[in-house]
Amino acid sequence: MASHMINPRQNAPRRGHLVAVAGPYVFATLVTAVAFGLAFVADRYVAVANLSLIFLTAVLAVAVRARMRVAAYAAVLCFLGYNFFFTPPRYTFTIDSANDVLTVGLFLVVALVCSRLATQLADKVASLRTAQTRALALRELGQRLSAGADTDTIRAAGVECMAQALGTNVTLLVRDAQDRPWNVSASAPRAPLLDTAERVAADFCDRLAEPAGYGTERAREAACWMLPLRVNTQGHGVLALNCTQGPLDPDHQNLALAMAQDVGQALERARLAEALEKARVESETERLRNALLSSVSHDLRSPLASMIGSAETLSSYDRMLPDGERRQLLDAIVGEGQRLDRYIQNLLDMTRLGHGELSLRRDWVDTTEIVIAAVARMRRLFPDQAVATTLPHSTILLYVHPALIEQALFNILENAAHVSPLGATVNVRAAAADGELRIEVVDHGPGIPPLERERIFDTFYSVARGDRGDRGTGLGLSICRGMVGAHGGRVEALPAEGGGSILRISLPLPETPEDEP
DSSP states (O other), X not given: OOOOOOOTTSHXXXXXXXXXXXXXXXXXXXXXXXXXXXXXXXXXXXXXXXXXXXXXXXXXXXXXXXXXXXXXXXXXXXXXXXXXXXXXXTTSSOOOOHHXXXXXXXXXXXXXXXXXXXHHHHHHHHHHHHHHXXXXXXXXXXXXXXXXXXXXXXXXXXXXXXHXXXXXXXXXXXXXXXXXXXXXXXXXXXXXXXXXXXXXXXXXXXXXXXXXXXXXXXXXXXXXXEEEEEETTEEEEEEEEEOTTOOOOHHHHXXXXXXXXXXXXXXXXXXXXXXXXXXXXXXXXXXXHHHHHHHIXXXXXXXXXXXXXXXXXXXXXXXXXXXXXXXXXXXXXXXXHHHHHHHHHHHHHHHHHXXXXXXXXXXXXXXXXXXXXXXXXHHHHOTTOEEEEEOOSSOOEEEEOHHHHHHHHHHHHHHHHHHSOTTOEEEEEEEEETTEXXXXXXXXXXXXXXXXXXXXXXXXXGGTSSTTTTSSOSOHHHHHHHXXXXXXXXXXXXXXXXXXXXXXXXXXXXXXXXXXX
């Protein structure tokens, strides 16, 4: 993965630096030469004193494009040329007239002052441009970082934005969990920057939490400028900026430091968010585990204790018990066994829903058949519970998994039986409305507070609270929502007129199948 890096102290950067230094002076000389040409042409038509305006304009043009020393160089050239070629006696530096002395002297002063002012104005404009460029680069970086959902996305976005803003190759070096040598995490464009010198510079940068490599006192032979991604004591890697084409200017260096700080803070936020999410998941897992243990110890143990007690009584007093009492004990064993079977089935269904293993075997079925089958099951388990049904007069077909929808409706009916007072009737209504089938189960229990209407569908919620009290495992309505949701429907809790609650199942109505010939 490592590759040979070009020595940054080679001749190319030196030549580039020489051109950068001499270029402004060459530009000033050319502008001055053009001014002289214009002055020679205008000398035939205007007074000598007015020719100074041409040279003053040339000085201003240089001052706007170059530094103060270059503008002063142009001013001196124009002053000497104006004195030599245009003030009498010409072609000498001697000035005969006192007025000409004043004119030439004021020209030099005005040229220097104007060049100074123009240079300051140009510096301010350049500073504003630099500040605007910096602000735009940091804003784009902030937007990309805020959109990152994980550390890999944040790293890629940060490196890409830095490479675009700084105009150089940028590589992010990270260590793995075993703290092995540096590896390239992301780069834009990707460039191998893992020579020995770069690895040493990255080690210095990470350990000392300060820049290292090219242009610094640490591992200066490296061809990259290393910037640490560290927030407080937490390190997130090292940014390597390729400097083979020469060092970054101070403005780009400051921008690089600011962007590196933003990337480090974004990575730290992502790390904290991941740690918080992990802690939340662990806490939720622990809560569910405790709820499950509580459910097993109470709701599952109660029918077992009743079954064991009835079976021991039969075993000990079999021939001594009257036939009626024996039948009651046997019925109790069967009833508690069925109750235990429902609890265990709910646990298995919840596991299948949680792992995405619930498969749908859809078929066309009449809504009335599902409602009648679920109500029949409820009447067998709760023979004393009154149930009234309101069914549609016409056939309403659903394309669903019949057993799952029946189980979902039965769970709601069982919940209604638990909360309804003795003698109260549970009403079941089925009707089509707004392109969907709605099955409503109305009970006359204590009702559900508005803030609890969503929470009753949470797993194990009834273990602690809820309109079902302490009866059941708290899985029935959660499983109901999962089964109905798998069909694209929804389950919701609504208040009932006169007290109680309405649990409504809404399923989308499919297109009616065409009649077969």
